[in-house]
Amino acid sequence: MRELERDSLPSPLSAAPLAVVGRGRVGGSLARAAELGGIDVRIAGRDRVAEACRGAGAALLCVPDDAIASVCEQVAADPPPLVGHVSGATTLEALASAVAKGAAVFSLHPLQTFADGATPVEGTPAAIAGSGERALDFARRLAESLGMRPFEVPEESRATYHAAASIASNLLVALQEAATDLLERAGVADARELLTPLVLRTAANWSERGPAALTGPIVRGDRETVERHRAAIAESAPELIPLYEALATHAEVVARASVEEVPR
Numbered sequence: 001m002r003e004l005e006r007d008s009l010p011s012p013l014s015a016a017p018l019a020v021v022g023r024g025r026v027g028g029s030l031a032r033a034a035e036l037g038g039i040d041v042r043i044a045g046r047d048r049v050a051e052a053c054r055g056a057g058a059a060l061l062c063v064p065d066d067a068i069a070s071v072c073e074q075v076a077a078d079p080p081p082l083v084g085h086v087s088g089a090t091t092l093e094a095l096a097s098a099v100a101k102g103a104a105v106f107s108l109h110p111l112q113t114f115a116d117g118a119t120p121v122e123g124t125p126a127a128i129a130g131s132g133e134r135a136l137d138f139a140r141r142l143a144e145s146l147g148m149r150p151f152e153v154p155e156e157s158r159a160t161y162h163a164a165a166s167i168a169s170n171l172l173v174a175l176q177e178a179a180t181d182l183l184e185r186a187g188v189a190d191a192r193e194l195l196t197p198l199v200l201r202t203a204a205n206w207s208e209r210g211p212a213a214l215t216g217p218i219v220r221g222d223r224e225t226v227e228r229h230r231a232a233i234a235e236s237a238p239e240l241i242p243l244y245e246a247l248a249t250h251a252e253v254v255a256r257a258s259v260e261e262v263p264r
Contacts, residue, residue, distance in 0.1 A: 016057030027062030028117025058082035068094040089162035104135035122147040211258040
């Protein structure tokens with residue numbers, strides 16, 4: 001049913017193609033989603049910006065954050081009516097050179113992790129912003145045509161929004177690598193394989209129950225076990241002590257808040 005609904009959406013680029021600049025994981029995935037949504041797509045690397053954007057209805061810059069402004073300057077030499085980027089933390093100011101040439105600008109950031117250039121985006125939330133109603137409406141319709149669920153993020157909150165996304169994704173990977181390393185130092189083989197069911201179930205519980213998914217010695221008030229954790233980590237992986245203590249402290253805050261929210 002979702003595919004049928006998606007197919008019935010009018011393309012926001014029915015009269016002109018979408019130029020996707022950047023052949024990386026995000027660019028490739030969004031170009032693929034656009035093609036599935038019936039949009040005429042031109043995908044190009046940064047060495048063919050002018051060619052891709054010539055006659056396009058919009059340009060979507062899928063390049064690293066520190067390259068957005070410089071690539072936009074190339075686009076601004078002869079910009080399409082709409083120019084956007086897919087950065088989560090970067091404001092529309094990075095597209096100022098296109099604005100100076102009369103283009104409306106927007107951003108569309110998929111709230112998703114991209115392992116490769118064929119990552120599906122169907123159902124993915126997408127943070128959008130626009131320099132005006134026209135640009136914002138375009139970003140919204142483009143996200144919907146790609147099968148995503150758009151939501152607005154204020155420009156002044158972009159960095160905070162992206163920090164939250166990074167904690168939920170990038171830092172989660174770093175955290176699981178720390179757990180894997182600690183288990184391997186304990187002499188256990190296949191640590192990631194063994195931890196995977198626990199990690200996936202915990203994520204599912206959090207999705208369904210929020211802070212009530214928190215379990216373990218901190219929730220139980222078992223300080224003796226927590227202290228044994230600290231001592232064991234200090235002996236086998238002392239560099240992880242600050243990480244453990246920071247997370248344990250925040251777990252206590254979450255546990256207290258969860259108890260306080262329970263109806264009495």
